[in-house]
Amino acid sequence: EDQVTQSPEALRLQEGESSSLNCSYTVSGLRGLFWYRQDPGKGPEFLFTLYSAGEEKEKERLKATLTKKESFLHITAPKPEDSATYLCAVQATTGNQFYFGTGTSLTVIP
Amino acid sequence: NAGVTQTPKFQVLKTGQSMTLQCAQDMNHEYMSWYRQDPGMGLRLIHYSVGAGITDQGEVPNGYNVSRSTTEDFPLRLLSAAPSQTSVYFCASSFLGGEAFFGQGTRLTVV
Numbered sequence: 001e002d003q004v005t006q007s008p009e010a011l012r013l014q015e016g017e018s019s020s021l022n023c024s025y026t027v028s029g030l031r032g033l034f035w036y037r038q039d040p041g042k043g044p045e046f047l048f049t050l051y052s053a054g055e056e057k058e059k060e061r062l063k064a065t066l067t068k069k070e071s072f073l074h075i076t077a078p079k080p081e082d083s084a085t086y087l088c089a090v091q092a093t094t095g096n097q098f099y100f101g102t103g104t105s106l107t108v109i110p
Numbered sequence: 111n112a113g114v115t116q117t118p119k120f121q122v123l124k125t126g127q128s129m130t131l132q133c134a135q136d137m138n139h140e141y142m143s144w145y146r147q148d149p150g151m152g153l154r155l156i157h158y159s160v161g162a163g164i165t166d167q168g169e170v171p172n173g174y175n176v177s178r179s180t181t182e183d184f185p186l187r188l189l190s191a192a193p194s195q196t197s198v199y200f201c202a203s204s205f206l207g208g209e210a211f212f213g214q215g216t217r218l219t220v221v
Contacts, residue, residue, distance in 0.1 A: 043212030
C-alpha cells in the first residue's frame with residue numbers, strides 16, 4: 001500500500017535557525033514526489049517536484065532532496081513568513097492519484 | 111489565469127440536506143480530484159477524474175457523487191449531508207503526471 005509519513009508533526013524555530021522536515025514514503029513505483037506549502041485557510045501551493053533519487057531542487061531558503069525511501073525539505077535561515085504547514089505527496093507509476101502525508105506545521109519565531 | 115475556482119467558500123447545511131460544491135479550472139488539465147481535509151488526517155481523496163466522462167472513487171467516496179461532463183468542471187454532490195461530512199473540501203487539477211493545483215477550499219459545516 002502506498003503511504004507517506006511526515007515528521008515532525010510540528011516544528012518551532014527561531015528566525016535564522018536552519019532545520020529539515022522529513023517525508024518517508026512507500027510506493028510501488030515512484031512517478032514523482034511533491035512538496036506543497038499550505039497557509040491557514042488556503043489551498044496547498046506547489047513548491048517542488050522530485051522524480052529520482054539524488055535529485056535536488058532549490059527555491060529561496062528551501063531545498064528539497066530525494067532518496068529511494070525519503071525526502072527532506074531543508075529550510076536555511078528561516079524567516080517568520082516561512083511559517084506554514086508543509087505537505088509531501090507521492091504519485092505512483094501505477095496510477096494518477098496523489099497520496100499525501102499529514103504535514104509538518106512550521107512556526108518561525110522572530 | 112484564474113486557475114482552480116471553487117464555490118462556495120463557506121456553507122452550513124442541516125443534516126439530510128443535499129448540495130453541490132462547484133469546481134472549475136481553466137488550464138485544460140485532464141486530471142481533476144476532490145479531497146477533504148480534517149485535522150490530523152491530512153488530505154484524503156474522495157473522487158477523481160482522468161478526463162471528461164471518466165470518474166473513479168478515491169479513499170473516502172461514501173456519501174458523495176461526482177460527474178465530469180466537460181474538461182473544465184468537476185462538481186461534487188453531497189447526497190444527504192451528515193455531521194461526519196463537516197470538513198474543508200479542496201478541488202485540484204493537473205496534467206497527468208504533473209503537479210496538482212488546488213482551489214481555495216470550501217469550509218462545510220453540517221449541523
